[in-house]
Amino acid sequence: xxxxxxxxxxxxxxxxxxxxxxxxxxxxxxxxxxxxxxxxxxxxxxxxxxxxxxxxxxxxxxxxxxxxxxxxxxxxxxxxxxxxxxxxxxxxxxxxxxxxxxxxxxxxxxxxxxxxxxxxxxxxxxxxxxxxxxxxxxxxxxxxxxxxxxxxxxxxxxxxxxxxxxxxxxxxxxxxxxxxxxxxxxxxxxxxxxxxxxxxxxxxxxxxxxxxxxxxxxxxxxxx
Amino acid sequence: xxxxxxxxxxxxxxxxxxxxxxxxxxxxxxxxxxxxxxxxxxxxxxxxxxxxxxxxxxxxxxxxxxxxxxxxxxxxxxxxxxxxxxxxxxxxxxxxxxx
Numbered sequence: 001x002x003x004x005x006x007x008x009x010x011x012x013x014x015x016x017x018x019x020x021x022x023x024x025x026x027x028x029x030x031x032x033x034x035x036x037x038x039x040x041x042x043x044x045x046x047x048x049x050x051x052x053x054x055x056x057x058x059x060x061x062x063x064x065x066x067x068x069x070x071x072x073x074x075x076x077x078x079x080x081x082x083x084x085x086x087x088x089x090x091x092x093x094x095x096x097x098x099x100x101x102x103x104x105x106x107x108x109x110x111x112x113x114x115x116x117x118x119x120x121x122x123x124x125x126x127x128x129x130x131x132x133x134x135x136x137x138x139x140x141x142x143x144x145x146x147x148x149x150x151x152x153x154x155x156x157x158x159x160x161x162x163x164x165x166x167x168x169x170x171x172x173x174x175x176x177x178x179x180x181x182x183x184x185x186x187x188x189x190x191x192x193x194x195x196x197x198x199x200x201x202x203x204x205x206x207x208x209x210x211x212x213x214x215x216x217x218x219x220x221x222x223x224x
Numbered sequence: 225x226x227x228x229x230x231x232x233x234x235x236x237x238x239x240x241x242x243x244x245x246x247x248x249x250x251x252x253x254x255x256x257x258x259x260x261x262x263x264x265x266x267x268x269x270x271x272x273x274x275x276x277x278x279x280x281x282x283x284x285x286x287x288x289x290x291x292x293x294x295x296x297x298x299x300x301x302x303x304x305x306x307x308x309x310x311x312x313x314x315x316x317x318x319x320x321x322x323x
Binding site for chain 2: 017023024027028029032035038042045049050053054068072075080082083085086087090093094098119138140142198199202203205206209210212213214216217218219220221222
């Protein structure tokens with residue numbers, strides 16, 4: 001039982017009774033962190049909802065001005081990256097090093113594609129004078145209401161920006177996991193860090209799953 | 225907890241469903257559903273979230289405690305959203321005396 005000392009391994013540290021218990025603890029800890037992230041992003045989603053209901057017409061106009069194709073493309077790219085990530089985790093569960101590294105590499109590549117499209121999209125915003133600040137102008141919105149349009153784009157940049165920052169962190173984690181897998185640190189018995197990285201990556205995907213319809217799609221039928 | 229390893233087929237089906245729902249939500253955005261537009265968009269997004277959480281994040285194989293934490297977290301998010309919107313939505317209902 002628990003009182004007996006056991007030899008310490010990566011899969012079973014001294015303070016745990018069984019490897020399964022250690023794994024459950026790590027998973028639970030990550031979920032608690034993810035819940036704090038849910039509340040963090042939730043505040044921004046809430047601010048967006050409040051302002052959107054306060055200024056529905058200008059927000060509909062501003063929302064329809066952003067390019068839906070970039071948004072939809074990036075959604076598909078992120079879903080593909082979640083698929084490759086889950087296959088990387090599966091590879092790690094089976095103890096297949098090469099499979100894990102290949103799918104982590106694909107995940108990293110798709111994550112970078114997402115960030116590339118995002119950078120391109122933001123670049124267009126600068127050319128179109130849709131970045132909040134002096135020189136901001138959104139066509140079709142009366143001069144007195146330009147401030148409301150700036151509010152939309154402030155929220156747009158804050159929310160997509162923080163999401164992109166999470167993607168950069170995720171890319172760093174994936175690179176680290178590729179390196180550790182290459183070094184042979186993980187086995188079928190111990191691959192918790194890859195599992196946890198997967199949880200983080202899928203969480204960032206879920207945030208985008210909500211950002212895409214709320215920023216790009218709602219009111220699309222009213223625009224143009 | 226014994227480790228569950230899902231088949232590639234399961235993951236592929238979830239992946240196809242997610243891509244389909246993305247295309248669906250994009251297409252339906254161009255249809256005028258009036259006040260139901262955000263409702264439909266959020267319903268599809270929630271369905272996608274559940275697919276990712278249950279299958280890709282293995283919540284369906286996770287311990288009761290983890291599930292409790294996940295549902296509890298979403299409950300707190302619901303409180304945050306509900307009470308704030310209850311405030312903003314009803315502010316104009318009663319006039320302020322003397323104004």
